[in-house]
Amino acid sequence: MNHTIYFNAAQNMSQIKDKSVDLVVTSPPYPMIEMWDDIMSNQNQDIRSAFDNNKPREAFELMHQELDKVWKECWRVLKDGSFLCINIGDATRTINGEFALYNNNTQIIQACEKLGFINLPNILWRKATNAPNKFMGSGMLPCGAYVTLEHEWILIFRKGGKRVYKTAEAKESRRDSSFFWEERNVWFSDVWEIKGVKQNINKAPSRERNASYPLEIPYRLINMYSQKGDVVLDPFMGLGTTAIAAIINERNSVGYEIDPLLKPLLKDILNSTDISQANVFLYNRYKKHLDFVEERIKQKKEVKYDNEKLNCKVMTGQETNLAFHYLKSITLQKDNDELSFETSYFLDRKIEDMPPTEQGSLFFSE
Structure with missing residues (x-):
């Protein structure tokens, strides 16, 4: 598998051919989150002028x-x-004494639908915090x-429309x-309960904080909407979380990062x-499945099918060809x-050869 990172703005992804990408998974800079003001203003000086003139809605x-230019390029490639999967948060901000919500998700939905994308049911990523100072405003007083x-x-x-699998090879890859x-x-x-990740960057010369999502998010999305x-x-590579998820999932990846200092x-x-x-x-994922099967059998519930590649029981016939x-x-x-990496895999390695450990992954955030 090949993994390439280009260091230029994703408004122009000319290195990628038309209709050559199978899935986009990304988390762009969030408009109206202050840490992204400079990067976005550098793309369009009118953004900076709007802030200087206390016109937040215009800046928004x-x-x-x-961002719309990037979604247009995604449509092309x-x-x-x-599928196009975009992790985005809405923003709250006080400017010129006015506290307001800025709905980033609705702006992106409208822009993508205008391009022709079909919006499917979305996912609410809930990342609750118990911080005592999380509430905004006057606390216990109404209004x-x-x-x-x-x-x-x-x-x-x-x-x-839905993806078409025309060849036997494509169908086999899908089952695998x-x-x-x-x-x-x-x-x-439609609701994912996943903790966020720490945002400090120790070695980046251009910024102190990072807005990367936890690896569990691109890992799930890549499994859900693509195949090996x-x-x-x-298009917004950051620290490469999507690329790492693609590597683990045996996919190829392409990324764009506007900040060359992150190279x-x-x-x-x-x-x-x-x-x-x-x-x-991957082994822990398999072990978790074994625990699920064992518990189901204890409850005298049926586990009907066999996966000979993994040497385990599975619930449906569609899982019988799954291989890690x-x-x-x-x-x-x-x-x-640019940066370019190549990855190789043990294609038919037996699960019994993996170490019998239950330690957690350094990458995976429960």
Whole structure:
């Protein structure tokens, strides 16, 4: 599998051919979140002028006009029947004494629908916090406090109709990329309870904080909306969370990062990905399934089918060809204007060969 990162703005992804991408999974800068003001203003100086003139709604609209250019490029590069998944949070901000909500999710939905994307049921990512100072406003007094934002959105779009599987090879790859029945029941629910991740960056010269989502989010989405060997694009690469999820899931990936100063950090993150931990994560996924089957049998409930590749019982016939392919190597191929990595896998490694451990993955956030 190949993984490439380009260091330029995603408003122009000319390195990618039309209809060559199978899935987009991304989390863009959130308009009206202050940490992104400079990056977005550098794309359009009118944004900075709008802030200087105390015109927040104008700045908000201009920021989304820049994001709209990226969604247009996503439409161009995505194949028919492919998906666009966008993690976005709404914003609250006080400007010129006015506290207000800025609905980023509705702006993106409207823009993508105008391009022709079909908006499917979206996911509410709830990342609740118990911080005592999370409430905004006057506390216990009526008419002066504000509801806290403890959720973000994962917007799901499809380009055109359902994906068509024409060849026997494509159909086999789809079956090989299936997921467990109990995973389906969690992943395809409309509310995800997932903790956020720490946002400090120790080695980035251009910013102190990072807005990366936890790896569990792109990991789920890549499993849900692509199959092994597909190409996954992230137009807002950040610290490479989507690329790591693609690597673990045996997909190809392409990413764009506007900040060239993040290149050494991205190189270090991907080049030093802990292969053993990635494989332990897959093993733990298998072990969790075994625990599910054992508990179901204890309750005298049926587990009807056999998966001979994994040597375990499964709930449906669609799971009988599911296989885990373990990561063998990550090799740096290019380090010039772009970064390029190649990954290889143990394609038919027996699950019994994996270490019998239950330690957690360094990447995975429960």
